[in-house]
Amino acid sequence: MIQTKYFCGPHHRRLHQQIAHRRRTRVPVAVTIEFTVGRQGELKYPKIINGLGKYCNQVVIDVIDNSPRWVPCLVRGKKVEVKYQLDISFKIAGQMPTKI
Numbered sequence: 001m002i003q004t005k006y007f008c009g010p011h012h013r014r015l016h017q018q019i020a021h022r023r024r025t026r027v028p029v030a031v032t033i034e035f036t037v038g039r040q041g042e043l044k045y046p047k048i049i050n051g052l053g054k055y056c057n058q059v060v061i062d063v064i065d066n067s068p069r070w071v072p073c074l075v076r077g078k079k080v081e082v083k084y085q086l087d088i089s090f091k092i093a094g095q096m097p098t099k100i
Contacts (some may be wrong), residue, residue: 041069
């Protein structure tokens with residue numbers, strides 16, 4: 001689960017509005033992101049494949065950019081770069097802020 005610290009800032013209200021609108025219209029509330037795990041476990045080249053809007057997409061990119069290193073893939077005992085795709089779902093916890 002993504003902690004709330006990623007949802008603070010000037011776009012907090014717009015992020016909630018995008019998610020709430022999609023839920024009302026029964027559109028899936030998930031962002032698909034592709035990125036590469038490098039030989040040292042660093043996450044590189046984040047790219048949104050299927051987004052929700054610029055604020056939700058930016059939150060997902062920020063989470064990937066600030067993630068700890070992953071365990072790199074081994075092929076025949078050697079570390080290699082690997083592309084991953086993840087679907088990250090959004091859930092609103094609590095009430096939408098009325099004032100920013």
